[in-house]
Amino acid sequence: MALQWMILACVVAAEAAVAALLTLPAPRAVRNQIVGLVSLLLQPVATVIPFAAFQLLDIYWKKEHRLMCTSEVCTADERIRFEKTVSS
Numbered sequence: 001m002a003l004q005w006m007i008l009a010c011v012v013a014a015e016a017a018v019a020a021l022l023t024l025p026a027p028r029a030v031r032n033q034i035v036g037l038v039s040l041l042l043q044p045v046a047t048v049i050p051f052a053a054f055q056l057l058d059i060y061w062k063k064e065h066r067l068m069c070t071s072e073v074c075t076a077d078e079r080i081r082f083e084k085t086v087s088s
Contacts, residue, residue, distance in 0.1 A: 004051070004055060005055070008048065008051065008052055008055065011045060011048050018034070018038050021034055022034060022035070022038075066082065
């Protein structure tokens, strides 16, 4: 899961760099070339949005189904329930 978050962070950093390039003062021809290149690159990268949504839902699911013990010591049934939710 750390690799997935690293990929997501790299994509966000690249998008921030492109946004910074587009906001700098530059001649119109250079700006048009940057916009054209970015639009070509963003079409395949648009799959990152569902990927990020999946990651957030996965975190939410694991938070909602984390190991919750009724007493100080967890019973075997509670541990089995937790392992089933995490492994699936």
